[in-house]
Amino acid sequence: MAEIHLNKVCKSYGDxxxxxxxxxxxxxxxxxxxxxxxxCGKSTLLRTIAGLEKITQGExxxxxxxxxxxxxxxxxxxxxxxxxxxxxxxxxxxxMAYGLKIRGLEKDEIERRVNHAADTLEIRDYLDRSxxxxxxxxxxxxxxxxxxxxxxxxxxFDEPLSNLDAKLRVQMRLEIKNLQQRLGIxxxxxxxxxxxxxxxxxxxxxxxxxxxxxxxxPIELYEKPATEFVAGFIGSPSMNLLKAKISGDGTKAxxxxxxxxxxxSALPSQANRQVTIGLRPEHLMVNKTSQANMSIKxxxxxxxxxxxxxxxxxxxxxxxxxxxxxxIVMINQGDILPxxxxxxxxxxxxxxxxxRLE
Amino acid sequence: xxxxxxxxxxxxxxxxxxxxxxxxxxxxxxxxxATHDELRMTQIPLPLLPGGHFFENxxxxxxxxxxxxxxxxxxxxxxxxxxxLLIAVGxxxxxLLSAFAIVYFRFPFRMGxxxxxxxxxxxxxxxxxxxxxxxxxDLGLLDSYMGLSLPLIASATATFLFxxxxxxxxxxxxxxxxxxxxxxxxxxxxxxxxxxxxxIAALFVILFIYGWNQYLWPLLITTDQSMYTVVMAIKQLxxxxxxxxxxxxxxxxxxxxxxxxxxVVVGMQKLFxxxxxxxxx
Numbered sequence: 235m236a237e238i239h240l241n242k243v244c245k246s247y248g249d250x251x252x253x254x255x256x257x258x259x260x261x262x263x264x265x266x267x268x269x270x271x272x273x274c275g276k277s278t279l280l281r282t283i284a285g286l287e288k289i290t291q292g293e294x295x296x297x298x299x300x301x302x303x304x305x306x307x308x309x310x311x312x313x314x315x316x317x318x319x320x321x322x323x324x325x326x327x328x329x330m331a332y333g334l335k336i337r338g339l340e341k342d343e344i345e346r347r348v349n350h351a352a353d354t355l356e357i358r359d360y361l362d363r364s365x366x367x368x369x370x371x372x373x374x375x376x377x378x379x380x381x382x383x384x385x386x387x388x389x390x391f392d393e394p395l396s397n398l399d400a401k402l403r404v405q406m407r408l409e410i411k412n413l414q415q416r417l418g419i420x421x422x423x424x425x426x427x428x429x430x431x432x433x434x435x436x437x438x439x440x441x442x443x444x445x446x447x448x449x450x451x452p453i454e455l456y457e458k459p460a461t462e463f464v465a466g467f468i469g470s471p472s473m474n475l476l477k478a479k480i481s482g483d484g485t486k487a488x489x490x491x492x493x494x495x496x497x498x499s500a501l502p503s504q505a506n507r508q509v510t511i512g513l514r515p516e517h518l519m520v521n522k523t524s525q526a527n528m529s530i531k532x533x534x535x536x537x538x539x540x541x542x543x544x545x546x547x548x549x550x551x552x553x554x555x556x557x558x559x560x561x562i563v564m565i566n567q568g569d570i571l572p573x574x575x576x577x578x579x580x581x582x583x584x585x586x587x588x589x590r591l592e
Numbered sequence: 593x594x595x596x597x598x599x600x601x602x603x604x605x606x607x608x609x610x611x612x613x614x615x616x617x618x619x620x621x622x623x624x625x626a627t628h629d630e631l632r633m634t635q636i637p638l639p640l641l642p643g644g645h646f647f648e649n650x651x652x653x654x655x656x657x658x659x660x661x662x663x664x665x666x667x668x669x670x671x672x673x674x675x676x677l678l679i680a681v682g683x684x685x686x687x688l689l690s691a692f693a694i695v696y697f698r699f700p701f702r703m704g705x706x707x708x709x710x711x712x713x714x715x716x717x718x719x720x721x722x723x724x725x726x727x728x729x730d731l732g733l734l735d736s737y738m739g740l741s742l743p744l745i746a747s748a749t750a751t752f753l754f755x756x757x758x759x760x761x762x763x764x765x766x767x768x769x770x771x772x773x774x775x776x777x778x779x780x781x782x783x784x785x786x787x788x789x790x791x792i793a794a795l796f797v798i799l800f801i802y803g804w805n806q807y808l809w810p811l812l813i814t815t816d817q818s819m820y821t822v823v824m825a826i827k828q829l830x831x832x833x834x835x836x837x838x839x840x841x842x843x844x845x846x847x848x849x850x851x852x853x854x855x856v857v858v859g860m861q862k863l864f865x866x867x868x869x870x871x872x873x
Contacts, residue, residue, distance in 0.1 A: 306767075306770045307772065307773030311771070313767075313771050315767070318764075319762065319764035320768075321768070332772050336774055
């Protein structure tokens, strides 16, 4: 059990900077997820915590112990890799026992720990097999078993589910979540999949280009994205981000001559300025009776069963808008749909800085 | 191309059989000659069917030697075996270690060292034979197993091959081992060696045969008959002055010289093929 402190962590490869001063405290027993698009530095950040990469500046401490100069094995961590990284020539048992053997544990103790982990993960029957005889999901469990037997104070996961098929991924996601809750070990999980991030993490770090875009709980990130990037990244289908102009009195956002919406509170400071308006597809409603100020012409319809997605564009400008309607709704291509949205659910971002405006 | 016409099948087999005959006939003649006595081998026509003196000849060659001043071939076989094993094992160990250093460690002039090793490909024994001989002679290694094998042990080919193999090993394995607390040599011994087992075996086959077939170098540095290797001895059997070549014994020696490489290839063929074709680690 341990807290992790990241203090102005920077990492560069030669002249290329990858991480720019990351500050974060991960609390004891917390499950945090680092999420971002590929190349944002999320894996690098995890690897610096693991000690597989040396940081160029700053300080990392695990459990009140500065670990900057410690080898990975001395940091009291365990890591699960994307491609599992099981030793192909060793049996499942030996894979799990290898680290313990090196640490010089007694044979009985090793056996006890491996069997206990195998029971937890329900892989007792495979202990004698070699990794190549296992399916992807089973290998994943062995990789987690190898992490558990070390009884570390921190778990690190590097996109552990991305090599599994969709169904297995959902199942393993739940298992990881339950396991972490049961063991109560501080965990850092890296993924590019925002659904995984939202379902697993107590708190999320959204990373983009080596900078932290936002830290917060999944709900905070969803309800109050701090930047345009977070707004577009969290949520599926992703938020509609539309160019608009704030009217002279600051009460309306105008997309084009015929399309505009009223803001929850006036923004006189932004009057006549260009902003980006974020509308979540699931918050847009079709309202044929009210005097709606927005309407789209439908280009394409996708029926997902539980939901219906309609893609269309505002008249007079070529912004594409997606809306997500509950259940099966019969919409045809070419239909004109009047739209409405609760003003509290409108997000406004500064187009230049990408920051949220309130 | 899969064809199912009888004519094509017949032709394919005919070509194959013809090929087998071309390759196998000299070996057959060698075998037949080794089974007759001295008298029969001087008569015309040459026999094409085996005679009854195989074990007699084998015994004479192995323990007494060929001709008046020949040494027993059994000893030469042992010399050859020791030399070939020293060369193969030496080459593999040195190449494994140098490839390990080049792939897994960051040190100054790393690529410089790699290219230095690589350039030695241009300098086989035949090119550097005089200086090498001088060095070996100065070290007092003439007529010794060390002298026979040491100059042939450095190998750019094997180093290069292992470098490629190590580059194909996923980085995550190294990282997992580091997290498990394995130091560099522990990783080398526990992880890297076992997973490159088949490549090592394939290279062993090639290098063993390379060592076994050495002719020029042993000829140059051995003057003591007790250090002769079998491959160089065959040539000398033919040069026995003022004597008729004893073909039945010479052929028996040849047969014996061919046996160990064949045994190695046959015994290790599964690993050999795997080691050369398998790419996934």
